[in-house]
Amino acid sequence: MMASSYNAKEEDGHHSGASSGTGLSKNKKPDNTAFKQQRLPAWQPILTAGSVLPAFFVIGLIFIPIGIGLYVTSNNIKEFEIDYTGVSSDSPCYNCAKNFTWNTTEPCVCTVNFTLLQPFESNVFMYYGLSNFYQNHRRYVKSRDDRQLNGDLSALTDPSKECEPYRKSGDVSIAPCGAIANSLFNDTLVLYYVDSNNSKIEVPLVKKGIAWWTDKHVKFRNPAGNSNLTLAFRDTAKPVNWAKPVYELDPSDPDNNGFINEDFIVWMRTAALPTFRKLYRIIQKKSGTTPTLPNGNYMLNITYNYPVLSFDGRKRMILSTISWMGGKNPFLGIAYITVGSICFFLGVVLLIIHHKYDNRNTSADIPS
Amino acid sequence: MCQTVICCRVTPLQKAQVVQLVKKYKQAVTLAIGDGANDVSMIKVAHIGVGISGQEGMQAVLSSDFSFAQFRYLQRLLLVHGRWSYIRMCKFLGYFFYKNFTFTLVQFWYAFFCGFSAQTVYEDWFITFYNMVYTALPVLGMCLFDQDVNDRWSLYHPQLYAPGQKNQYFNKKAFVNCVMHSCYSSLILFFIPWASMHDTVRDDGKEIADYQSFALLAQTCLLIVVYTQLCLDTYYWTAVNHFFVWGSMVAYFSITLTMCSNGMFYMFTSSFPFIGTTRNSLNQPNVWLTIFLTFLLCILPVVAFRFIFIQLRPTINDKVRYKMRTEELPVPAPRRLRRRHSTRSGYAFSHSQGYGDLVTSRKFLMKRSTKRAPLFTQTDSSIFQNQPQHYRTIAEEAEESQGHSP
Numbered sequence A: 001m002m003a004s005s006y007n008a009k010e011e012d013g014h015h016s017g018a019s020s021g022t023g024l025s026k027n028k029k030p031d032n033t034a035f036k037q038q039r040l041p042a043w044q045p046i047l048t049a050g051s052v053l054p055a056f057f058v059i060g061l062i063f064i065p066i067g068i069g070l071y072v073t074s075n076n077i078k079e080f081e082i083d084y085t086g087v088s089s090d091s092p093c094y095n096c097a098k099n100f101t102w103n104t105t106e107p108c109v110c111t112v113n114f115t116l117l118q119p120f121e122s123n124v125f126m127y128y129g130l131s132n133f134y135q136n137h138r139r140y141v142k143s144r145d146d147r148q149l150n151g152d153l154s155a156l157t158d159p160s161k162e163c164e165p166y167r168k169s170g171d172v173s174i175a176p177c178g179a180i181a182n183s184l185f186n187d188t189l190v191l192y193y194v195d196s197n198n199s200k201i202e203v204p205l206v207k208k209g210i211a212w213w214t215d216k217h218v219k220f221r222n223p224a225g226n227s228n229l230t231l232a233f234r235d236t237a238k239p240v241n242w243a244k245p246v247y248e249l250d251p252s253d254p255d256n257n258g259f260i261n262e263d264f265i266v267w268m269r270t271a272a273l274p275t276f277r278k279l280y281r282i283i284q285k286k287s288g289t290t291p292t293l294p295n296g297n298y299m300l301n302i303t304y305n306y307p308v309l310s311f312d313g314r315k316r317m318i319l320s321t322i323s324w325m326g327g328k329n330p331f332l333g334i335a336y337i338t339v340g341s342i343c344f345f346l347g348v349v350l351l352i353i354h355h356k357y358d359n360r361n362t363s364a365d366i367p368s
Numbered sequence B: 001m002c003q004t005v006i007c008c009r010v011t012p013l014q015k016a017q018v019v020q021l022v023k024k025y026k027q028a029v030t031l032a033i034g035d036g037a038n039d040v041s042m043i044k045v046a047h048i049g050v051g052i053s054g055q056e057g058m059q060a061v062l063s064s065d066f067s068f069a070q071f072r073y074l075q076r077l078l079l080v081h082g083r084w085s086y087i088r089m090c091k092f093l094g095y096f097f098y099k100n101f102t103f104t105l106v107q108f109w110y111a112f113f114c115g116f117s118a119q120t121v122y123e124d125w126f127i128t129f130y131n132m133v134y135t136a137l138p139v140l141g142m143c144l145f146d147q148d149v150n151d152r153w154s155l156y157h158p159q160l161y162a163p164g165q166k167n168q169y170f171n172k173k174a175f176v177n178c179v180m181h182s183c184y185s186s187l188i189l190f191f192i193p194w195a196s197m198h199d200t201v202r203d204d205g206k207e208i209a210d211y212q213s214f215a216l217l218a219q220t221c222l223l224i225v226v227y228t229q230l231c232l233d234t235y236y237w238t239a240v241n242h243f244f245v246w247g248s249m250v251a252y253f254s255i256t257l258t259m260c261s262n263g264m265f266y267m268f269t270s271s272f273p274f275i276g277t278t279r280n281s282l283n284q285p286n287v288w289l290t291i292f293l294t295f296l297l298c299i300l301p302v303v304a305f306r307f308i309f310i311q312l313r314p315t316i317n318d319k320v321r322y323k324m325r326t327e328e329l330p331v332p333a334p335r336r337l338r339r340r341h342s343t344r345s346g347y348a349f350s351h352s353q354g355y356g357d358l359v360t361s362r363k364f365l366m367k368r369s370t371k372r373a374p375l376f377t378q379t380d381s382s383i384f385q386n387q388p389q390h391y392r393t394i395a396e397e398a399e400e401s402q403g404h405s406p
Helices: A012-018 A049-076 A092-097 A138-140 A152-157 A215-218 A262-270 A331-363 B012-026 B037-047 B073-111 B124-134 B137-146 B150-157 B158-165 B170-199 B211-233 B239-259 B261-268 B277-281 B283-311 B317-327 B357-359 B394-400
Strands: A079-083 A106-115 A124-131 A172-174 A188-194 A200-202 A276-283 A296-304 A314-320 B033-034 B048-052 B066-068
Touching: A012 A049, A049 A331, A049 B283, A079 A106, A092 A106, A092 A296, A124 A188, A124 A215, A188 A276, A188 B277, A215 A262, A215 B261, A262 A276, A276 A314, A276 B357, A331 B170, A331 B283, B012 B033, B012 B037, B012 B150, B012 B357, B033 B037, B037 B048, B073 B137, B073 B150, B073 B158, B073 B211, B124 B211, B124 B239, B137 B211, B137 B239, B150 B158, B150 B317, B170 B211, B170 B283, B211 B239, B211 B277, B211 B283
Parallel strands: B033 B048, B048 B066
Antiparallel strands: A079 A314, A106 A296, A124 A276, A124 A314, A188 A200, A188 A296
16 A cells, blocks of 8 residues: 655644634744755665765775785885893893893893895984883883973972882882883894905994984973983982983983983883884985995994793894885785775676676566 | 455444454554544554544544654655665664674674784774764665655555565574674675785884784774775665765764874873874875775675666565666546545455455354345455556535546
8 A cells, every 4th residue: 555645734723713713823843944854855875886986896806906006015114123031041141131130230231143135225223122011001001101201300300109119119100100211121232244355344334313203302202400310310210220320321312311321212112012112213215326234244242131931921022124015024015905805706796796686676566 | 255345334443343353363554544533443453553633523533653644644654655665674684783883793703803802993982983973964864865767756656565565675584694794794894904005004114013003004994995885785766875975984084083183182082092103104105005905895796786687686675766767657537635634434445365255254243143144246356457446435425426536
């Protein structure tokens, strides 16, 4: 049975005529505006073959070249990684790892030899990587005082409660407080190139320009009022597990000392995942066509200060070049190629389905 | 068996008892419509009570859920407004569960990578603003204005009302579908950024896989996917909808940029620790490629599924929407103006086979029953035979010389 449609404007006089006996009758009809009668002009899209199928094909055709570009770029990045934790007894740093105590005055030095098979061009970045280190643990992430790190003098001597238990050392406040600062990575890595005469040439490592500009110039500030940092930090204590106080992180360069030390800033930017790498040094590219790191033998001198074996962590050193998409990560390239192909294939399947079943939509009558 | 029962000369109590009978034994949703004070009990007993304001006073109107002035507006109430309300409510529920499950399940996957320490994968301010600011207005716009089919087409095809009666749009199955969809979306929304940021750096060698950049990436991906899902669910895009959706997206980027700015950091240092994150991560092509990949991986399956269902198993809704685009509505037959007195009082009626025996089963009548000759010799009603119906009250017969109601 079909209900007939009708014109809603008809017979509207009937109602007011019926109730006009009372005299002044208020018309309770709602306004006949497009908004109130839900007749606003609108765009009503539907999924038709004409819009869906071209979209799938276009996406497939765009994604595959992008994926190939990403994959090729990632493959052209050169990366070298070496684990120097010293787990197995034949690794060079085994003794340092085994004999680690917190009270050593004499630093333990170990040397790792490796060979680069290909020369590294352009700027080369040296990273240290840690594994199984949960810098994203909630208690750890909260354990800092951003006001103190921004140079606020009241927070310097009275840090936030979030820093507990690394807030005070005895009666004196710790600067910088918190677990993140306390666990600062303090291995020293020095790289030597061993040339054909077996003589060691130190590779120049640049330690500035490794932290974000906003971190270095906005977020982290030394306490104001005293250019002599030893005096500025006089009422504070060093963090429990540090060998030196914060104003001795880099005494030779006042722009890299105190809270604005770039290694410190890089460490304070907590990582999102338990396996991460942080920028340690930059090897500037040489002028002309000389590769930055020619292929050959290298020697890495490690001052082993950072214990990771107690929580089954691993330390590694990474040398890597960079491209417009960052470091070596083939995932995006492979993902784009895969998604592009699936999209294209799905477009073909949908086209076949549409061809076979399209008559249903147009010719089939609506059952009553 | 008869599909329609007419009860006449019934007291108000008996009217209420008829409705109660149907409610109790058939577990159906009942609607009662009346205009007089004697209909009040029936209106109150039914699930939906409709009062007609008019000659018999305002008693029925005051006790009803809906009221209007003329009986024929019932058709519009059910087929247009009732149907739209049902569709809007179901879309709202489905979408609300989807966006919140997705939001929460991403945190769940992150728990496996943060030592189960309940570290949130999103920024704290984002969590605060997500339901209140970023996704509030778009959903409101969809629920206020959405129409799948406009009112004239709704009246022309009353079969569109059937999904509401069968509760097809939001039931256990629909809820399970929603949860599965959220699971899939959350897996994509976490693991694609995870794989893409794993051991990666910026294009100048500096950090990008830090917690703050990862949080920003995850929340941007989530919001874009959730907005696009809303765009796919909205069938009727008025100017207000456009404003709400695009405005919310702009609001997200402006609020996030503000919270990562130097000024806010200087003013409220501990509250805005994400200083500099947008500037340092959103200018990386890496990040935008990840966002684009995540967005497409979440949305394309939905589009493909919907398209396949439209092609293979089109519902009445799909067919009417398609017809609406291609055909013009046939011009309605002009309705003859008639003046008539409303001498009928309210009545209870049922709409499908099987109620006849219930009502005439005398479950509520008193034991005084008199034998009388059957009024109708036909055993099958004309609905059964798909013929047009003729409904008239006794009083009208005198007025009309000829003709039939359409």
